[in-house]
Amino acid sequence: MGLNLKVNLGNIELQNPVMTASGTFGYGDEFEKLIDLNALGGISIKGTTLEERQGNPMPRIIETSGGMLNAIGFQNVGIDRFIKEKYPYLKKLKAKTFVNMTANTVEEFGVLAKKIDELDQIGGVEVNISCPNIKAGGINMGTDSKMAASVVREVKKNTSHHVMVKLTPNVTDIKVIAKAVEEAGADSISLINTLVGMAVDIKTRKSKIANVISGLSGPAVKPVAVKLIWEVVNTVKIPVVGIGGISTAEDALEFLIVGASAIQVGTANFYNPRATIEILEGLKSYMKENKINDINEVIGTFES
Amino acid sequence: MFLKNIVVEKNKEVKSDHFIMSFKDKEIAEDVRKGQFVELKINDGLGNLLRKPISIHDVYENKVSLLYKVIGKGTKALSKYKKGEELSILGPLGNGFPNIADDKEILLVAGGIGFAPFSLIMREVKNWKLFYGFRDASEFLLEGATSDIHYENEQIFITTDNGSMGTKGFVTDKLEEYLRENSQNKIIFSCGPNIMMKKVAEIANQYNVVSYLSLEEYMGCGIGVCAGCVAKIKNPDKPDGWEFKKVCKDGPVFRGDEIIWD
Numbered sequence: 339m340g341l342n343l344k345v346n347l348g349n350i351e352l353q354n355p356v357m358t359a360s361g362t363f364g365y366g367d368e369f370e371k372l373i374d375l376n377a378l379g380g381i382s383i384k385g386t387t388l389e390e391r392q393g394n395p396m397p398r399i400i401e402t403s404g405g406m407l408n409a410i411g412f413q414n415v416g417i418d419r420f421i422k423e424k425y426p427y428l429k430k431l432k433a434k435t436f437v438n439m440t441a442n443t444v445e446e447f448g449v450l451a452k453k454i455d456e457l458d459q460i461g462g463v464e465v466n467i468s469c470p471n472i473k474a475g476g477i478n479m480g481t482d483s484k485m486a487a488s489v490v491r492e493v494k495k496n497t498s499h500h501v502m503v504k505l506t507p508n509v510t511d512i513k514v515i516a517k518a519v520e521e522a523g524a525d526s527i528s529l530i531n532t533l534v535g536m537a538v539d540i541k542t543r544k545s546k547i548a549n550v551i552s553g554l555s556g557p558a559v560k561p562v563a564v565k566l567i568w569e570v571v572n573t574v575k576i577p578v579v580g581i582g583g584i585s586t587a588e589d590a591l592e593f594l595i596v597g598a599s600a601i602q603v604g605t606a607n608f609y610n611p612r613a614t615i616e617i618l619e620g621l622k623s624y625m626k627e628n629k630i631n632d633i634n635e636v637i638g639t640f641e642s
Numbered sequence: 643m644f645l646k647n648i649v650v651e652k653n654k655e656v657k658s659d660h661f662i663m664s665f666k667d668k669e670i671a672e673d674v675r676k677g678q679f680v681e682l683k684i685n686d687g688l689g690n691l692l693r694k695p696i697s698i699h700d701v702y703e704n705k706v707s708l709l710y711k712v713i714g715k716g717t718k719a720l721s722k723y724k725k726g727e728e729l730s731i732l733g734p735l736g737n738g739f740p741n742i743a744d745d746k747e748i749l750l751v752a753g754g755i756g757f758a759p760f761s762l763i764m765r766e767v768k769n770w771k772l773f774y775g776f777r778d779a780s781e782f783l784l785e786g787a788t789s790d791i792h793y794e795n796e797q798i799f800i801t802t803d804n805g806s807m808g809t810k811g812f813v814t815d816k817l818e819e820y821l822r823e824n825s826q827n828k829i830i831f832s833c834g835p836n837i838m839m840k841k842v843a844e845i846a847n848q849y850n851v852v853s854y855l856s857l858e859e860y861m862g863c864g865i866g867v868c869a870g871c872v873a874k875i876k877n878p879d880k881p882d883g884w885e886f887k888k889v890c891k892d893g894p895v896f897r898g899d900e901i902i903w904d
Contacts (some may be wrong), residue, residue, distance in 0.1 A: 364867035368891075371643050372865075384867075392886050395904075399862045399870035401692050406862065413869045413886055556691055608863040609683055609692050611645055611732065 341625050342632040343618075345379070345599050347577045348525045350461050350500045352379035352434055352600055355633060356590070356618050359581050359604030360385050360438035360464060360504070361410065365424040366431065372611040377618060378433035379600060382464050382528075383424070385438045388446050390416035395548040400537050405556030405583070406605060407535055409549035412440060417453050425457060434461025436502060442472040444485070444492050451496035462500030465493055467519075468508075468531045480506040480531070483518035490522035502579065505529040505570070512566050513573040520574040527570060528579035528602065530563045556605040557583045564592050568640065571597030585613055587620020597638040643735060643865075644669055647728045651705070653721065656786035660755065661721050662699065664707035665729075671704045673734055676766065677759045677831070677856055677895050680708065680733030681864035686719040694720065695861045695890070697758035697833075698734060699787065700765065709787055711755040735864050736894045739831050739854055744769055746829050749851075751817055751842050753834020757783050759856060763831065764791050771820070772798045775813025775838070779806035814841040818849075825849040831895075832856070836903070843898035853898030859889040866891030874902035 343354035357380035363369065366381045375381070393413030400407050415423065417439070428435040437454050441447045447465065454463050467489050468480035479485040486503075493501055503519045505512060507530040516527055532553025537546040563582020571578050580598030584590050585606035593601045606613035621633065630636060648665040656662050670680075681693035694716040699709035712718050723729060739759075742748055748770045750760045757774060764770060772793075776782060779802060799816045800808025809816065813834075821828065830853035832842045839855045846853035862868035872886035875896055884902050887893065 361869075362863075362867060364865075368865050368867050372645050384869075392880075392882075393869060393872070396872060397860060398872070399860065399868065401690070403689065404691060406692060408862070408868070408870060410869045413872070605691075608868055610730075611865070 341622055342634070343621065345633060345637070347502070347579065347599055348500065350434065352461070353432060354379040354618060354621075355594065355600035356614050356621070357436070357579065357600055357602045358382060358607060358614060359602035360466070362604040362607045365420070365428060366433070367424075367427050369607075369611060373615050376432040378614055380434040380436055380461055381428065381431070382436040382438045382602060383420070383428070384414050385412050385440050385466055386414050386417050386420050386450070387412055387440055388417055388450055390414065390419065397546065397548055400546045402535075402537060402554065402556075403558065405554050405558035407537055407547055407552040407554055408532070409547045409552035411549065417450055421453065421457065429457070429459035435459075436461050436464045438464040438466055438504070440466040440469045442469060444471070444488050447489050448492040448496045451493040455497035455499060460499060462502055462525070463493065463497060464502040464504055464528060465489065466504050466531070468504070468506035478506070478508075480515070481509050483514050486515055487518040487522035490519045490524050494523040500525045502526045502528050504531055506531045507562060507566055508534050513569055516570045516573050520576050524576060526577040526579060526599075527574060528581055529570060530559070530566055530582045533559055533562065555583070557585055559583045560589060564596055567593060567598055568596040571638065584617070585610065587617045587624060590617050590621060591624060591636065594633070594636050595638075596640045599637055643733060644673070645730070645732045648731050650723050650725055650727050650729060652725060653723045655721070657783060658780050659712045660709065660781065660783060660786070661712065662707050662709050662787055663720070663723065664705055666704050667706060668704045670731070670734060671701050671706050674698055674701050674706065674762070675734065675738035676763050677738035678734035678736045679894065680731050681735060681861070682720065683730035684716055684719045690716050690719055692862055693732060693864060695864055696720075698762065699758050700761040702765070702790070709755070709758040709761070709783065732864055736890060737892065739763065739856070739895050742767070742829055746827050747771060749773060749817065749820070749828055749830045751813060751830060751832035751834070751838075753813060753838040754781060756832075756834030756838075756856075757787075759833055760831070761787060761791065764793065770797065773813050773817045773820070774798065775801040775834070777803040782807060812841070814838060814845060817842065818845050821845065821849040821851065825851055830854065830898070832898070839898070840903045843901060846898050854895050855898050855901065856894045857889050857896060857901075858894070861890050864890045874904065876900045876902060
């Protein structure tokens with residue numbers, strides 16, 4: 339009896355619900371000696387900007403209890419080099435590529451989307467809207483429902499690909515933002531991006547991270563993520579992809595049960611490069627043990 | 643590069659706070675290049691979530707040894723591992739030091755625990771001199787760590803901060819003295835505190851000697867995906883004349899004249 343792990347994100351089918359989270363998996367090839375990339379459901383690439391970026395000064399990361407803080411600042415090769423140097427490798431994989439992108443103006447999101455639209459063998463774009471709008475006084479676009487919606491409309495206008503919108507948890511009411519991006523045409527929502535935080539060196543009394551403000555990820559954020567995903571699932575009709583501290587199959591199942599159609603593994607890739615594969619195997623074991631033939635029978639079965 | 647569990651064969655304090663951990667693994671032993679490192683997953687709860695980078699100290703037959711100093715919670719937890727316990731290892735990682743033709747003399751410049759990667763070089767390369775600086779005689783790692791490597795006393799120049807061994811003063815002063823005599827056909831490999839390596843790079847530049855420096859940095863993943871450990875490296879093709887390179891993947895060894903020190 340074969341198990342079905344295929345899941346749908348609207349018009350996109352993934353061979354299984356296990357994806358990798360942006361910024362934790364490079365462009366996939368870094369892991370080719372460590373795991374079978376063709377076994378994954380999807381790969382969300384390192385956040386890509388219009389121009390190549392050098393990123394923030396050091397130090398950029400620090401370990402915390404059950405997690406880590408990072409402020410990398412989108413060090414990446416830029417969209418043109420991504421298309422030329424990285425895409426040819428990714429497009430051959432069975433795992434669907436999601437081109438994670440970010441920009442500092444609404445217009446720039448449109449330019450990026452147009453470039454990505456040319457790529458015929460990707461799963462979709464993942465729009466990171468948690469970044470400052472330099473034309474609007476530096477307001478974080480992911481925290482303003484109007485700005486978030488205008489980014490999504492601009493991206494949709496410029497690409498026919500699946501548009502996944504990645505939400506920040508650092509908002510008063512995530513339901514408002516989720517609703518706004520759905521109405522603006524998002525095909526799916528992924529969350530959570532990192533929780534903003536700080537860490538202080540008590541000897542120097544300075545920040546442990548050069549950028550001062552940084553993003554918390556890892557197992558410590560998982561309960562926060564599960565709750566926010568549950569709220570969003572109950573607010574929108576489009577599929578939701580769960581992210582936040584997932585490192586085991588049990589973690590992934592919590593997200594699927596509250597209604598995520600797929601999950602992304604992030605920080606766990608750093609300390610356990612085989613985390614995605616182990617999660618996949620664990621999901622299969624769970625299905626066998628519970629006599630479940632189709633993973634879709636697990637999704638959204640939370641009993642409240 | 644391998645990801646596997648190894649069985650600790652030895653994890654012994656060789657000098658105060660300095661430990662050697664060794665294990666047997668044919669694949670890793672055969673794959674190692676001089677100056678590479680491994681990432682260890684220390685299982686002591688959530689306090690050490692990320693892997694910890696540790697220098698490969700020596701490889702002899704199928705035995706790989708790591709030399710580390712207990713400085714934080716990661717190395718402290720690592721020092722508690724006992725013979726027979728398992729540990730997840732990722733590596734060998736990084737680019738390592740380049741291969742050098744025999745007619746060149748390699749000047750190894752080590753500061754404190756920065757001595758760690760040099761044992762393998764001293765074993766594999768014939769033509770070397772070691773310039774080794776540390777704070778106090780109790781931190782001298784050459785005996786405790788690598789007793790089976792043969793060398794002549796003339797090959798080694800020692801300095802200590804307090805004069806308890808060798809010459810009192812900076813190891814970089816010894817290096818300069820040596821190069822002042824003769825700087826022909828020399829190449830420098832260095833590992834140690836940044837302040838020392840910056841001086842090594844200056845001296846190398848002054849005497850027109852090529853230097854390769856192994857940088858130490860806090861790392862998130864060890865394979866170049868988190869971009870958490872970067873160093874400013876000259877690149878005339880970039881708008882600012884430099885770029886952030888990943889210490890774990892593009893390094894940890896960089897040419898001294900290409901590093902920009904902030």
